[in-house]
Amino acid sequence: MKVAVTTAGNDANADVDPRFGRVKNLLIFDTETGEHEILDNSANLGATQGAGIQTAKRVAESGAEALITGHCGPNAFRTLEAAGIQVITGVEGRISDALTRFQEGSLKPANGADVQGHW
């Protein structure tokens, strides 16, 4: 399966970025092949509104079935949920460590948005 991780960096040695909507890059990791690709999300950095929604849409289009990030607001959460994507929030530190923990099954999906977002 594919897992999306928010980051300002370009590889698995970078940290998980706590932001979702206006994060610079999305790292899409394939658990079967161990390969990853980087999706540039900078178009959403300056999004007029709905950055979280648009980033969620990109995650869905990437084919990812899970997302690892720091914080996720309600609109983004609703979009991800509708796309059937597991959302894991509150993750910090190196991406490679986060992916290991994810594969071990020690990261638990969130039930809802963890921060107040738009309304």
Add this chain to the structure above:
Amino acid sequence: MHTPHTPATDRTSPAKGASPIELVVISGKGGTGKTSIVGAFAALASGAVLADCDVDAADLHLLLQPEPLRRETFRAGHRAVIRTEDCRRSGTCKEVCRFDAVQVHDPGPNARYEIDPVACEGCGVCVHFCPEQAIDFPESISGEWFVSRTRHGPLVHARLGVAEENSGKLVTLVRQAARKIAVEQESRLLITDGPPGIGCPVIASITGASQVLAVTEPTLSGQHDLERVLQLAGHFGIPAMVCINKVDLNPEMAAKIEAACAERDVPVAGRIRYDPAVTEAQVAGRSIIEYGDTPAAHDIRALWATLSREWAS
């Protein structure tokens, strides 16, 4: 555009240092003395980061004389522009526009269609439906924002182009930049001068903040507007306190406001006497604290002490 923003969702991680306390000073009604109070707070606080979120009519810089260190343009959405040479006058744009933004000059066979940039909402519907694809949809620059140095600490401020939209997004940018500086400098406090009203830019100013201070005056309008602004803070779950400025203008009305606050369980953190020195200080380009030991300066010091105690607990 009148919609949001990226409040708490996009905050810089608290993992990189303790999250600063963010005090947002708002008023509902304009002209109650918000900016003069923020200017005074800037002088009283040590090491705070300042943000002017009244991007429509920003005045804080008149008291702080900032020296810009960084300047960024602000882009907000797109605007439709008709390429006159490709227009075949189908009238489709006029028909589909819900915002009355399409103007027709010299109606008749030589009519000239034009989009009024002020009225254009940037929805792109005309761009999509033009049978000749004769409408461009460039991104529009609608303001600037600055990171500046002042004698009281860093200030993030902005200038929305006149007649421009999306002040909410510009407010969000200003707050994000200010918060980032606060985290980097490990400042404990971020003080924000908010806009008047209860709409888009105000919502963008307060969502996710630690504390709202609503400045009012003892007038019927002040009371009415305070009510709405407190409802707004409540709606977004932000703890609010009240400050009554020019409290001696109408003691009876001041008492009514105190009672209304007590009923809502909103503390009145300060009462500032009417003081002509506030205007004199403004003319001198200084905060009332720097201007002299006047009644208003005294009352604002007391207000500041109350707020500081609140944060300490």
Add this chain to the structure above:
Amino acid sequence: MQVAIASGKGGTGKTTLAVNLALAAPGPVRLLDCDVEEPNAHLFLGVRIEGRELVGIPVPEVNEERCTACGACGEICQYSAIVALKTKPILFPQLCHGCGGCQRVCPTGAIREVLRPIGELEWGRRGELLFAHGRLNVGEAMAPPVIRAVKRWGRPPASAGAGLAKTPFIQVQPAATGDGDPPAESPAMTLIDAPPGTSCPVIEAVRGSDFVLLVTEPTPFGLHDLRLAVELVRRLDLPCGVVINRDGIGDDGVEQYCLAEEIPILQRIPDDRRVAHAYSRGEAIVEALPEYREQFAALYAALKEYDRHAHTAHTRD
């Protein structure tokens, strides 16, 4: 004649001017309070409210049986209010600006528009004074549609109806109260009390006026925001004049500026503690302090005179 009363800075006395000008007028006037975030004019007027309507934005509703998940709606939406994933679209009505693009672009007619209320419009009268104001619901961000509704009320019913048919954007739905249509009389003057600032709500309020009165205070803040307001009216190509409130405080910056820019100073309301006190109690100046009536009546007459000249000049062209 439509006169908008605006100012960059809040709290300079827009409402005071609008209310007193309306009360000092010799004949019937219409006063539209377009500061829908914080409407205050009614506090000074004691208007009898005769009707109320909800103001809303048309937002999409999807008929899932007809939807083929083609994604066209999500493509056209600039506001992320409708998002098309592989499945049916997800809606975020609070982000919708009511442009109607999704409904228009949908190939299967699966989208219809429903009204999402964001505020209300109230109208009433006091003697010959016709009054309307809008009130944005707390927590809502978009003031302009409510302002549009207030201004629409101020137009003669015929043109209002025609406009409504064309642009469902400002649809208003009658709520239970009120006795039907706005009054049909057409007063000689419509006064618009605009919100503070220089961005979209102000534009919406000021647009289409024949003249703009800019209220300011003779202080550095007042001057700074007056400059922005002047820039705004010039951008809209509207004539303007300045009213100085609390005249006597501050400095002469505003005076110098108006002189340099050749903007007429049409009235000065002195910094009078009695005026401030009347204001604090929610009383109109011309009623609490009748000696002030004359200066507001003179301003009204000057505006009418300006209008007469503008029309004559226009006819001659």
